[in-house]
Amino acid sequence: MRRAGLEFVADQVTKFFDTVYIRGWLRSPDDRLATVTLTGAADIQQRSTAGAEDYAGVDGAHAFQLQALLGRHFSWDLTVEFRTSRGRRVCATLQELSDDRISYYSSNSVEAAFVARVNAQPDARVLDVGGRDRSQFDRRTLFNVKEYVVLDIVPSANVDVVADAHELSRSLEPESFDFVVSSSVFEHLLMPWKVALEINRVLKPGGMAFITTAQTVGLHDMPWDFLRFSDTSWDGIFNDLTGFRIVERVMDYPMFILPFVIREIHLDTEKAAGYEMSAVVVEKIGKTELMWPVLLDDVMKTSYPPT
Secondary structure, three states, X not given: OEEOOEXXXXXXXXXXXXXXXXXXXXXXXXXXXXXXXXXXXXXXXEEEEEEEEEXXXXXXXXXXXXXXXXXXXXXXXXXXXXXXOOOOEEEEEHHHHHHHHHOOOHHHHHHHHHHHHHHOOOOOEEEEEOOOOOOOOOHHHHOOOOEEXXXXXXXXXXXXXXXXXXXXXXXXXXXXXXEEEEEOOHHHOOOHHXXXXXXXXXXEEEEEEEEEEEOOOOOOOOOOOOOOOOOOHHXXXXXXXXXXXXXXEEEEEEEOOOOOOOOHHHOOHHHOOEEEEEEEXXXXXXXXXXXXXXOHHHHOOOOOOOO
């Protein structure tokens, strides 16, 4: 972001229990960063480095990092204050720093482009696989189309078809949808390759799908949390044999991965990263002849948790 003639970005704004860690850069054409401080509470214990090093990959930028132990509960209104060697001062709250950094994430533009493509066809039929409004968010509000059908294995007020995603073609007409969307569902599919075959069967030729799922997040909705997906894992699910072409893929929202109990091999684990989400945009290029004649009930003896 730019304020008072200074440009700065916090690449990491992280909370771990009562500790806040912030790392990023500030750039000024004729000045250097002198101090960086977390303000907004009287009982903050902190240490920081500012301006001593150039920030790799950003020309003319000076690195900063700050670690702060909070004496009270975390607040988004806590403010980072930057001061330069020439006495210039600029501030931003933790909320502002986080929102600014997230605005640069590439997944935002990938989703926006897909939504725009769908909305450019107001007569389109869209299928939302697993679109139950469990988080009080109905994704149909993003789209302005003729028909938006929500399918989910659990009934809910916004669900139009209660069915198993592994058996889409048992409940839906073949080649009847122009687009398919699925958000935070594929990690809960026991056989996602089978669901890909089913998506192929209900999509029209040239139809497109946008899938987002988890790459690194904690276990949830147990015992129906089965898989995690990297950006390259999509090649095994959406390919020529399953009748698809991958148009775009992205992993985004970096995550630290830390052990509960540290061991020698994990001393520098914080330098590695996973990603909260993995997403792919695919296009149907033809019918698939593949079959996976296995029913979910044949291998799963529990039900998806209703909440």
